[in-house]
Amino acid sequence: MTAVVVDNVTKVFNQGRSDEVTALAEVDLTVDDGEFVSLIGPSGCGKSTLLRLIADLIEPSTGTVTVADRPAAQARREQEYGIAFQQSGLFEWRTVRRNVELPLELRGIGRAERKAKAEQMLELVGLADFAGHYPGQLSGGMQQRVAIARALAVQPPLLLMDEPFGALDEMTRERLQSELLAICAKTRTSTVFVTHSISEAVFLSDRVVVMSARPGRITASIEVRLPSRDEAGRQSPVYFDKITEVRKALRG
Amino acid sequence: MRRVVPPIVAGVLALVLWELTVTLGRVAPFILPAPTAIWRELVAQRGNVWDAALASGANALVGLIAGSVAAILAALAASRFRTLGEVSIPFAAVVGALPIIALAPILNNMFESTSSVPRRIVTAIVVFFPVFLNTLRGLREVSPVHQELMHSYAAGGWTFARKVRLPGALPHLFTGLRQASSLAVIAAVVAEYFGGLQDGLGARITSAAAFTAYPRAWAFVAGACLLGLTFYLVTLLLERLAMPWKLA
Numbered sequence: 225m226t227a228v229v230v231d232n233v234t235k236v237f238n239q240g241r242s243d244e245v246t247a248l249a250e251v252d253l254t255v256d257d258g259e260f261v262s263l264i265g266p267s268g269c270g271k272s273t274l275l276r277l278i279a280d281l282i283e284p285s286t287g288t289v290t291v292a293d294r295p296a297a298q299a300r301r302e303q304e305y306g307i308a309f310q311q312s313g314l315f316e317w318r319t320v321r322r323n324v325e326l327p328l329e330l331r332g333i334g335r336a337e338r339k340a341k342a343e344q345m346l347e348l349v350g351l352a353d354f355a356g357h358y359p360g361q362l363s364g365g366m367q368q369r370v371a372i373a374r375a376l377a378v379q380p381p382l383l384l385m386d387e388p389f390g391a392l393d394e395m396t397r398e399r400l401q402s403e404l405l406a407i408c409a410k411t412r413t414s415t416v417f418v419t420h421s422i423s424e425a426v427f428l429s430d431r432v433v434v435m436s437a438r439p440g441r442i443t444a445s446i447e448v449r450l451p452s453r454d455e456a457g458r459q460s461p462v463y464f465d466k467i468t469e470v471r472k473a474l475r476g
Numbered sequence: 477m478r479r480v481v482p483p484i485v486a487g488v489l490a491l492v493l494w495e496l497t498v499t500l501g502r503v504a505p506f507i508l509p510a511p512t513a514i515w516r517e518l519v520a521q522r523g524n525v526w527d528a529a530l531a532s533g534a535n536a537l538v539g540l541i542a543g544s545v546a547a548i549l550a551a552l553a554a555s556r557f558r559t560l561g562e563v564s565i566p567f568a569a570v571v572g573a574l575p576i577i578a579l580a581p582i583l584n585n586m587f588e589s590t591s592s593v594p595r596r597i598v599t600a601i602v603v604f605f606p607v608f609l610n611t612l613r614g615l616r617e618v619s620p621v622h623q624e625l626m627h628s629y630a631a632g633g634w635t636f637a638r639k640v641r642l643p644g645a646l647p648h649l650f651t652g653l654r655q656a657s658s659l660a661v662i663a664a665v666v667a668e669y670f671g672g673l674q675d676g677l678g679a680r681i682t683s684a685a686a687f688t689a690y691p692r693a694w695a696f697v698a699g700a701c702l703l704g705l706t707f708y709l710v711t712l713l714l715e716r717l718a719m720p721w722k723l724a
Binding site for chain 1: 619621622624625627628629630631635639640643644646719720721
């Protein structure tokens with residue numbers, strides 16, 4: 225089974241109008257089961273658009289998107305993916321636990337099971353003690369962890385993330401990166417991760433997909449095999465080699 | 477303490493100044509009675525003030541609840557259907573600016589003279605507009621992230637309204653309710669000036685003034701002030717209870 229297949233997709237915004245923009249042109253992308261793929265490129269290269277196409281939040285102009293071997297629209301309705309954005313997007317009137325419960329609630333899962341699952345997810349992101357707090361009482365990094373717990377709550381086979389650590393400081397960012405890797409390894413989740421940080425992409429990914437702007441296309445796909453994904457991994461020669469390789473690819 | 481003390485000190489000072497102006501300046505009571513005279517009347521008439529305040533308070537409360545419920549439902553409908561919302565906002569703004577209280581004599585003729593309904597209808601109409609406009613504004617302010625998130629959960633329009641729009645609109649709704657709570661008391665009291673059943677504070681104020689019993693008229697005015705204040709404070713309390721996350 226493949227997690228995501230994007231087949232010859234073109235996305236044109238405002239088609240037929242004077243402000244017509246081709247955001248993506250003839251994009252092909254395959255994400256294997258359990259694979260962690262980063263999308264990187266300059267702003268305006270369509271990486272967020274590509275993520276939204278996979279999430280079926282927008283529709284392709286031409287081409288097809290397949291998620292978990294079914295059309296993207298069906299996959300969305302069946303909650304085959306969890307999604308997290310740069311802004312945590314928590315609901316301020318819900319406690320942390322009830323925020324994580326929301327996707328379960330919408331699936332019609334019973335109260336007790338919902339609570340148990342949410343608590344389990346909060347445990348996973350290290351926020352079990354904050355279940356009864358409101359989002360306004362948490363720091364930005366903690367809010368983002370809640371958003372990740374929420375994305376994981378339905379235990380989706382696919383995780384879509386749009387610069388989820390973009391607004392965080394470097395320290396928090398590195399800690400959350402390690403946590404995310406641990407969670408993905410534990411839950412065997414496939415991940416598509418949009419970022420504009422080269423080091424983040426290289427550290428996290430099995431494969432870094434490099435995109436260029438106007439129109440957005442995929443210009444390179446770089447396999448990364450770090451010896452280990454921890455502090456030692458961040459110091460390894462392979463890590464620096466891959467950073468250089470991605471940087472060169474971005475320069476074109 | 478810092479937030480409570482200054483306004484109380486200012487209020488007491490104003491009362492003292494008022495008392496001194498009236499007694500030292502020999503202001504005639506039909507122009508302005510002294511606060512002590514009003515207080516004496518308020519104590520003497522406390523039974524009457526209480527009964528009249530209950531009558532006016534009941535009218536204001538029924539009108540406030542009916543008008544708010546109608547306004548919230550209308551705002552939900554207007555936020556659900558785009559064109560309805562676009563038409564209704566300027567319309568509501570214009571109608572809301574009209575002196576609705578002027579409808580009271582017409583409504584009084586439509587019902588029996590023993591009916592409390594006309595005053596309640598006037599109150600409900602007055603209450604409707606601030607609640608409607610504020611709630612609608614709140615319902616329309618949905619963050620794009622929440623929108624995408626709910627779309628990704630394949631949530632339908634009604635679920636979206638219930639789980640996201642409505643709780644998100646609560647702060648705006650209460651802004652409207654706070655305005656409406658004071659307006660409700662004003663409308664319920666003033667509507668009596670135009671006839672109808674004469675058992676509330678408005679009727680007592682006019683009849684006391686007609687008998688040139690000015691301190692007594694002012695005592696009922698003070699009763700109306702206290703009633704308005706009560707409504708406002710209860711709304712404030714409800715707001716805190718309804719939105720515990722704002723306190724945290």
